[in-house]
Amino acid sequence: MINKITIASTFLMAAFSMAEAYSVIEDTLMERKNYTVDGSFGQYHFSDTDSSFNWAYTTMDKKTYQLKGTDSSDQNVFGWKATEVKEPKALWYMFALEDDVDNDGSEKYDWVLVSTDMQYKAIYKLEGMADNGTFKYGEKLNLSYQVGYENGEMKIIFDQENSTALSDTSSSSASSVSSALNDEQKYTLAYMWNEEKLAKDIYLALNEVHPAQVLYNIPTNSETKHQAAVEDLIKKYDINITNLVDYTVEYSEAELRAFAPGQYGITAIQDLYDVLYLKGTQSMQDAYEVGCMVEVTDIDDLDKYLEMAEGVEDLMTTFNFLRDGSYTHYWAFDGALKNMGVSDGCCVLGDFYCKTAAEYPQNSTGNGQGSQGQGNGKGGH
Numbered sequence: 001m002i003n004k005i006t007i008a009s010t011f012l013m014a015a016f017s018m019a020e021a022y023s024v025i026e027d028t029l030m031e032r033k034n035y036t037v038d039g040s041f042g043q044y045h046f047s048d049t050d051s052s053f054n055w056a057y058t059t060m061d062k063k064t065y066q067l068k069g070t071d072s073s074d075q076n077v078f079g080w081k082a083t084e085v086k087e088p089k090a091l092w093y094m095f096a097l098e099d100d101v102d103n104d105g106s107e108k109y110d111w112v113l114v115s116t117d118m119q120y121k122a123i124y125k126l127e128g129m130a131d132n133g134t135f136k137y138g139e140k141l142n143l144s145y146q147v148g149y150e151n152g153e154m155k156i157i158f159d160q161e162n163s164t165a166l167s168d169t170s171s172s173s174a175s176s177v178s179s180a181l182n183d184e185q186k187y188t189l190a191y192m193w194n195e196e197k198l199a200k201d202i203y204l205a206l207n208e209v210h211p212a213q214v215l216y217n218i219p220t221n222s223e224t225k226h227q228a229a230v231e232d233l234i235k236k237y238d239i240n241i242t243n244l245v246d247y248t249v250e251y252s253e254a255e256l257r258a259f260a261p262g263q264y265g266i267t268a269i270q271d272l273y274d275v276l277y278l279k280g281t282q283s284m285q286d287a288y289e290v291g292c293m294v295e296v297t298d299i300d301d302l303d304k305y306l307e308m309a310e311g312v313e314d315l316m317t318t319f320n321f322l323r324d325g326s327y328t329h330y331w332a333f334d335g336a337l338k339n340m341g342v343s344d345g346c347c348v349l350g351d352f353y354c355k356t357a358a359e360y361p362q363n364s365t366g367n368g369q370g371s372q373g374q375g376n377g378k379g380g381h
Contacts, residue, residue, distance in 0.1 A: 025125050026141055028097070029112070030158050037147075037154040040090030041113065045208055045261050052132050054260040057094070058087045060154065068133055077108055077129060090116050091257055093147070095156060113137070114145060114156050115253060122253040137254045181237050185315065188305050189233050190241040193256075194269040195301065196227040196322070199294050201261040202273060206280040206287040214336045215287060218329050226325055229318050231256065236314070241265045272297075285342060291333035292346035296353050298326045299360070327360045 029035070039059040046054055046066060053068040057080065069081025097110040113135075115122040123141045130136040146157045181189075200223035207215035234241065240252055262277070264270045280290035302323040309315035334345035347354035 025138075026143055028099075029141070029143060034148075034155045034157045035095045035112070037093045037114075037156060038095050039093075040116070041092040041094055042088030042090050043261055044085055044088040045205055046085075047208060052134055052260050052263060054262070055134070056083065056085065056088050058090070062087060064088075072129075072133070078133075078135075092116060093154070093156060112156075113254075114147075117253075124254050134258065134260075137258075140252070140254070181312065181315075184308060185312065186237065186239050188308060189230060189237065189239055189315075191266060191269070192301075192305065192319075192322070193227065193230045193234055193241055194264045194266045195298060196223060196230055197259070198264065198269055198273050198276075199223045199298065200227055202276050202280065202290060202294060205262060205277060206290065209281045210284045210287045212284065212287070212336070214291070214332050218291075218332065222325050222329070226322050229321060233314060233318060285337065285340065288333050288336045288340070288342075289346070289349055291336070292330060292349055292353050295326045295330040295333065296346075296355070299323055299330070302326070324361075327362070330355065330360050331362050 055067040065080040068079040200219040203219040
């Protein structure tokens with residue numbers, strides 16, 4: 001029988017070794033203080049690949065490469081393939097380290113990813129390849145940074161004083177805020193993040209098949225803001241959407257970004273997306289009907305969540321904001337159906353999806369709506 005003390009010692013040694021490795025990386029970055037950005041990493045819906053690989057890397061001279069666009073090799077471990085697609089919005093800046101700082105015998109994973117969101121700064125060291133062939137990250141580094149320019153080059157500039165403060169305060173503040181919500185409320189936020197992501201993803205995916213203004217405007221002008229609003233709360237309450245059992249795992253921006261378009265952390269949402277995509281790709285009318293279905297489902301859920309969130313002001317404010325937006329989107333899809341000759345609009349789907357202006361206010365304060373007419377969307381590639 002293996003000695004339990006030996007096992008414990010082995011785990012402790014591994015933990016200390018990992019902590020030491022991260023410390024070395026942090027020290028290396030702080031010693032040099034600034035690095036030149038080599039490129040950016042963003043999401044793009046490629047029709048010829050698994051949704052996990054809907055990511056693209058763009059160099060600073062505007063050359064774009066598809067993740068896993070070709071077979072992996074020793075020289076090209078992530079299967080980068082040159083592509084002519086439009087440069088996606090940058091979610092991460094990337095730069096290469098000059099040396100094998102983690103002493104793994106290779107420099108092919110010696111890259112650092114830095115969030116482009118300067119409100120929620122996050123920085124990760126690439127560790128290798130995940131089982132599904134995408135990026136595998138290390139722990140979040142306790143470093144503060146700014147983005148600047150020097151001699152025409154974009155730079156990531158590290159800040160020693162703020163990094164020290166970040167390291168000292170991050171764990172204690174997160175745990176105290178998280179306890180302000182009960183488990184049902186935490187699960188609701190995780191579910192809503194996935195649900196808002198589904199709305200954005202499905203509309204953009206269907207716009208690729210059936211280009212239409214409403215399918216482009218709603219996700220780009222509104223659903224992106226809805227997802228970000230929920231993510232603000234997820235970060236504030238330190239919720240990790242992949243751990244919905246005991247909520248002991250902390251918020252991880254890297255894990256959120258790892259979910260490619262059409263990919264979700266909750267099985268029910270994944271199943272719903274797959275069903276909606278199958279329907280929506282059949283015809284333009286089906287695509288608009290999917291819009292009706294998504295918005296009614298969102299509103300139905302939000303009605304329940306608002307009751308559950310009573311007394312928690314920031315949840316109430318955000319959920320009302322989301323519901324107002326969904327009211328507006330419902331009528332946009334209803335109008336799009338009527339404009340193409342479907343006189344019943346969303347009501348063609350049956351009583352559950354047939355709403356009146358008394359039920360769904362048409363002049364709500366929701367942000368962003370799509371053109372109700374049929375036509376070519378801006379999002380085609």
